[in-house]
Amino acid sequence: MIKTYDVIVELCKEIHPTSSYEMHGDLANITDLSILTLDGGSTTLSFTFDDVEKKQISMQAEYNSQAYARKRAQEYPDLAEQLDLLWHAIDTDTLDNKDYRNKFYTMLKKVKEDNPKG
Secondary structure (H helix, E strand, O other): OOOHHHHHHHHHHHHOOOOOEEEOOOOOOOOOHHHEEEHHHOOOOOOOHHHHHHHHHHHHHHHHHOHHHHHHHHHOOOHHHHHHHHHHHHHOOOOOOOOOOOHHHHHHHHHHHHOOOO
16 A cells, blocks of 8 residues: 555655655644645645545556566566576577577566466
8 A cells, every 4th residue: 555655755756856845743644734844844835635645546556557567576586597597598599499498488487477467
């Protein structure tokens, strides 16, 4: 779940990129923007809590759409092992083979097939 605090930080970076900001109070249960101060109070906030809620829905949808990518990242072999498999595929002239002879290809393909996009 995307936290309201993270959404406010993202909106501050997008809409007020040169401003400094502070948040105070109960940051776990944010219900309005009174917790936020821009540039020590000298800058007027140019987004509303409604904007925060809309952005939160958008950010959550984007996060949810990338579940397969997070799962793949956990299942891929570490980079050193991938490089070793790639070297062996090149060395044995099996890099272009898309079958059992190319372990580099088959290992990565299995992760992709086990975790399809969207």
